[in-house]
């Protein structure tokens with residue numbers, strides 16, 4: 001019996017032996033007291049990659065996102081975010097609880113466009129909430145890892161700027177957007193006051209994200225990180241995993257994207273399946289109306305494959321470095337056949 005193929009998320013990867021060795025060997029200090037050399041090395045590298053003055057290492061992307069909202073908004077104001085964004089759906093209403101802002105949703109699938117953003121803007125009124133921040137996400141996870149091209153991202157940010165909003169980019173999978181399009185990372189980050197990137201998705205680190213931006217914004221983010229309990233001591237052990245991921249797993253993202261395309265083409269052989277063509281490493285499959293997401297996931301699990309149930313009618317499969325091309329092909333055939341045979 002072969003082991004389970006787990007395509008629920010790209011967060012399920014286990015650190016490879018080389019990564020664990022790099023963690024064990026990491027040179028460390030006390031990052032709260034006077035700095036950890038490996039954390040500093042990672043932060044410098046990320047700032048350089050993203051073209052910002054500084055970057056800060058965070059235990060999670062969620063904390064980095066929340067620190068960004070805290071740093072770039074003001075309590076008692078409103079921020080704009082897509083109704084299917086991570087910030088809105090998967091962070092425990094942190095923006096309300098921690099930054100004291102309300103979220104005004106930009107509605108309309110699959111991601112923010114100029115039209116949906118325009119539709120979400122309030123007409124000026126003395127009595128309406130003031131808006132302080134526009135939050136963007138690239139790739140957009142809820143839309144199946146969809147890429148917003150850099151020029152479009154810049155156009156969205158320009159709308160925000162014209163209203164004096166700060167701009168935040170949740171780039172948990174910005175690496176994927178870069179690898180899929182060849183667009184330089186800096187072309188994506190240029191329009192944002194702060195960008196979050198993750199090491200624990202496609203790059204295979206156990207935990208870790210970074211927030212990058214100007215020195216002034218990073219100073220505020222440092223304050224938030226400490227307040228939220230994210231000041232870490234010998235965190236070089238974790239930063240070493242991130243550095244290893246950047247060194248050894250970046251190129252593998254292209255393979256994840258190839259696997260996603262292959263997966264999508266196999267599942268699409270079932271005439272009743274509606275597969276969203278993947279831009280990157282996530283494949284969303286919409287089921288025919290007589291099939292329910294949890295039933296499909298259950299049947300797949302009985303055959304050794306795990307998918308996530310994105311909604312009652314949508315199955316999500318995420319490619320990652322612990323799923324080989326053969327694994328992905330097998331998983332796709334199983335999903336195709338479940339849809340075809342029911």
Ligand SMILES: *Cc1c(COP(=O)(O)O)cnc(C)c1O
Nearest residue numbers: 060061062063086137141170172
């Ligand atoms: C995973 C993810 C996060 C949060 O990262 P964690 O490290 O799991 O907290 C934020 N935004 C997006 C788009 C993500 O996919």
